[in-house]
Amino acid sequence: MSLIVMKxxxxxxxxxxxxxxVANRVVERQREGNKCVVVVSAMGDTTDDLIDLSKQICTITPPAREMDMxxxxxxxxxxxxxxxxxxxxxxxxxxxxxxxxxMYTEAVHGKARISDIQPDRILKALEQGNVxxxxxxxxxxxxxxxxTLGRGGSDTTAVALAAAVQADVCEIFTDVDGIYSTDPRIVKCARKLPEITYDEMLELANLGAAVLHPRAVEYAKNYNVPLVVRSSFNHNEGTNVKEEAAMEQGIVVRGIASDKNVARISILGVEEKVGQLAKVFTALAKEQIDVDIIVQSGVMNGLADFSFTVSLSDKERALEVIQGIRDEVGFREVSSQENLVKVSIVGAGMVSTPGVAAKMFEAISDLGLSINMVSTSEIKTSCVIDNSRLNEVIQALHTAYGLDTDSQAFVGGPAERR
Amino acid sequence: MSLIVMKxxxxxxxxxxxxxxVANRVVERQREGNKCVVVVSAMGDTTDDLIDLSKQICTITPPAREMDMxxxxxxxxxxxxxxxxxxxxxxxxxxxxxxxxxMYTEAVHGKARISDIQPDRILKALEQGNVxxxxxxxxxxxxxxxxTLGRGGSDTTAVALAAAVQADVCEIFTDVDGIYSTDPRIVKCARKLPEITYDEMLELANLGAAVLHPRAVEYAKNYNVPLVVRSSFNHNEGTNVKEEAAMEQGIVVRGIASDKNVARISILGVEEKVGQLAKVFTALAKEQIDVDIIVQSGVMNGLADFSFTVSLSDKERALEVIQGIRDEVGFREVSSQENLVKVSIVGAGMVSTPGVAAKMFEAISDLGLSINMVSTSEIKTSCVIDNSRLNEVIQALHTAYGLDTDSQAFVGGPAERR
Known part of the structure; x- marks a missing residue:
């Protein structure tokens, strides 16, 4: 008999x-001899409807405590x-x-973190034979x-509960039947992954593959909770998310993700002094602006150029911050660029396989596109490029890394219900 | 400064x-220098909508615990x-x-009674200047x-809270601007009562004047909570409900109520033996059937007739119960009658004023109607009559007891919003 958390x-x-x-699905699982804890979100558009209602009534910024109520x-x-x-x-x-x-949380409204779980009532109810x-x-x-835990919060509830009750597995039911090598709506021959590591999933989740919330994956990794992502509309095998995941022969890249929510800011002709970079990024951090990729080009005549990326919505504020420290830092000009996309390849085996990144650059060059920025980590390589031919790029990378498959991806329920 | 509970x-x-x-109304009251506790019900049809949703999903009798959730x-x-x-x-x-x-209650779902109130959080929040x-x-x-406390439960919440926080008054806001001598939709010249006693209100509440829930009135009486019933649509003076209420000169009846949810059952030719009545009413009580008025006519040849009223929905079951004890009791026949109404006059001063009931019988007779059953208590007299001319009867009684007034009743908000 297994103890299963289903979300x-x-x-x-x-x-x-x-x-x-969903009820049928749960009862089926229970009658197979398992104990089931089920975590559910609000029905369909309920949350959005409640937000609309609050907008009709509340003429100020809605008090976070009451929004949670x-x-x-x-x-x-x-x-x-x-x-x-x-x-x-x-x-x-x-x-x-x-x-x-x-479920105890910090005293923060709208995006609280779980601080403690006391699952006594859950365990007692399970013991009495309840779902x-x-x-x-x-x-x-x-x-x-x-x-409330903020967006993606139900995933986190499920994973945290699974850890607290020491569940054998946490099954995340969604409208796709697993984690794919890339978005199957873009690449028809995307392959469903039988397994993926927490770290890879975290990169993919952060990179915009919205199936699992990054915080939930982090929680699963920290407490070593085995996850399965599968469809609530069919019984296909899903994707197992765990500490170590087997790689198919000859494949080193697990998945390809992209993120259009990116803007580049370049500061040109910066006077070369110690601590210049620190000044800029401290000023940005003070304004809660997250910086992703940072590239510094070589110094010429005592002046350096550097560029970094921020999310689109932070671009204007970031430019203001930089203008605000112009005198302190000393630079010639600042510029920015939108219409970009960050494309990433993710795979735990990359670090031990030479030439993986080179193949990415080559595939992008072969399409006649130039690469604006590059960043690498042990398990991923990201390139910032012009966003006009994104789908071609993803398809080309998918083919280059041998990920194409013949089987058809399953996405969503009956079309008329979506 | 007063502490006010507003419902x-x-x-x-x-x-x-x-x-x-409503928000404006509350803030107005708070800015007059009062501390306000506000009790609210679900918006409009929300409760009915949720019940509908449950019917779409639940194919069994809905579990009471989950209905409360x-x-x-x-x-x-x-x-x-x-x-x-x-x-x-x-x-x-x-x-x-x-x-x-x-708000602590008994462990009963769907119609729990309040068992205890620990208002610490309320008092602390009030002290901090909050509504x-x-x-x-x-x-x-x-x-x-x-x-949940069942129908009318929000009235009870308000009154119980008012008792617990020792409020100076509990204001019940509704769509009429007070308690009327009778239903102003039936009698145009109904008068709004400036005051009414708990006991009178209880009789009127039980008799179908649906403005205040009987359980809330009972609670108010037990804890001596001063109530005011007033309109949420205007600022008219409402009706004060309290222990002792002044009577206008020459008026002894406070109000007239009617209840159409009544059926008469007659058992004819019952063998006269000790304990016969007890047998019948014990059998009915076992089936949770409430009996209201009971009338036994004289005995003839060792056989008695008696009649009683039950609510319409209980009629068929009551007849079954009586057929079930036919052998045990011994009677000639049982009959029943619908299309009846119970009309009642209520007034705390009736007991000390002779001739009040006689005037009622006379007014009904003057309309050519016969009275089927009568019941009296210290503060009310009820007659069961044919329901075909109810409005005429109420109007006639209203006039007979000197209750007619010239001023216009206020009922409800703007007509198009009702």
Whole structure:
């Protein structure tokens, strides 16, 4: 007998029919002889509807505490209904809100981190033969305030619960049937990965493959929780996310990701003095602006050029910050560029295989494109390029690294329901 | 400075505009120098919508625990939004669910009774200058289960909270601007009562004047909480509900109520033996059938007739119960009658004023109607009559007891919003 945590997102429980389908899925798993804890999100558009309602009523920035009171009802509705659906199938079930499930968080509203889990009620209810249904995305502070975990929070709830109850596996049900080598909507011959490491998944998650929230993957890695990503619409094998993952013969790159939310800022003709870079990035950090890739070109006549990337929405603020320290730093000019994309190849084996990055540069050059910036880590290489021919680039890299497959990707439920 | 509990029902917060109007009302009261605790119900049709949703998903009798989980979200949405609306006016506010407000109840789902209130968080938040907004209709058991109080539960929440925080007054805002001598939709010249006693209100509440829930009135009486019933749509003086209420000169009847949910059952030719009545009513009680008026006619040839009333929905079951004890009791026949109405006059001064009931019988007779059954208590007299001319009867009684007035009743908000 296994103890399984199953997580279903908002689109998997988007209406009464889907809710019933999830109930069937859970009961099936329970009747195979497992104990099941189910984490669900709010139904379909519920969260957005509640936000709309608050906008009609609230003429100030919505107080974060009250937004948490408001939004946490969405998951509470889901767990109650799923419990009814499961009980309708003759299977005892009990639903818990975040606070009932013992999910304690920091005293931060809108994006709290889990600080502690006291799963006594969950364990007791499991022992009594119940399927236990827990509201995702929410918790409670020590002072009894309701909090939410922010976007992707239900994934984190599921993984953290799996760690707390020492589940054998945490299954994340979504509208794709696993993690793919790249976005199957872009590359038709994308391959589903049987396995992937936490670190690789983290890179892919951070790079915009939105299937799993990065915080949840981090949690899984820290507590060594085995994850499976699979479809809530079929019974295909999913993708196992774990500490070590086998590589197919001859393949060294696991996946290819891209991120269009990127702008480049270049500071040209910077006077060469000690601590110049530090001044710039300290000033940006003070304004909560995250900097990703940083490239410094060679020094000429005592003047250096350097460039870095920020997210698109931070671009204007970043330019203001830099103008604000012009006198202190001393530079000729600052420029910026949009219409860029960061393309990354990810694979845990890259570090021990020479020539992996070179092949990437070659594939991009063969398309007649120039590479603006490059960054590398042990398990990934990223290139910033013009975004006009992104799909061609991804397809070319996918082929170059031998990832193309013949089988058809499964994406989403019946088309008319999406 | 007064401490005030204000209660707003679902129609008073039915949409964004109404929610804002309530916020204005509360802030106005707070800025007069009062401390305010506000109890709200779910917005408009929210509760019914949630019940509909559960019917789409649940193919068994909905488990009461999960219904409470589901329905309690309605009030949680209301309190969060009202808090935002009040904060938008520059007034600090904080919302609490039932469990956060320390509302403890029995471990019964769907119609729990309040067992204890621990208002520490409310008092602390008030002290910090907040308007405190509490979700009506809900509480928590000692074991941390969410419960609801059943229909009319938000009134009870408000009154119980008022008792717990020792409020100076509990204001119940509704869509009429007070308690009327009778239903102003039936009698145009109904008069609004400046005052009414708890006992009178209890009779009127039980008799179908649906403005205040009987359980809330009972609570107010037990804890001597001064109530005011007033409109959420205007600033008219409302009706004070309290222990002792002044009577206008020459008026002894406070109000007239009617209840169409009544059926008469007659058992004819019952063998006269000790304990016959007890047998019948014990059998009915076992089936949870409430019996209201009981009339036994004289005995003839050792055979008695008796009649009693039950609510319409219980009629068929009551007849089955009586057929089931036919052999044990021994009677000639049983019959039943619908199309009846119970009309009642209520007034605390009746007991010390002779001839009050006689005037009632006379007024009904003058209309050519016969009286089927009569029941009296210290503060009321009820007659069961044919329901075909109810409005005429109420109008006639209203005139007979000198209750007619010239001023126009205010019922509800703008007509198009109802």
């Amino acid at each position: 279903f997102g908002g689109s998997s429980v988007g209406d009464a029919e889907r809710m019933k389908r 408001l939004l946490s009802t969405g998951e509470q509705v889901s767990v109650a209904l799923l419990s009814m659906a499961i009980q309708s199938l003759g299977q005892p079930a009990v639903s818990f809100t975040g606070w009932q499930a013992g 236990v249904i827990v509201a995702g995305f929410q918790g409670m502070t020590e002072e009894g305030e309701i909090t | 707003f029902g679902g129609s008073s917060v039915g949409d964004a505009e109404r929610m804002k109007r 589901l329905l309690s979200t309605g009030e949680q949405v209301s309190v969060a939004l009202l808090s935002m609306a009040i904060q938008s006016l520059g007034q600090p506010a904080v919302s609490f669910t039932g469990w956060q407000a320390g 405190v907004i509490v979700a009506g209709f809900q509480g928590m058991t000692e074991e941390g289960e969410i419960t």
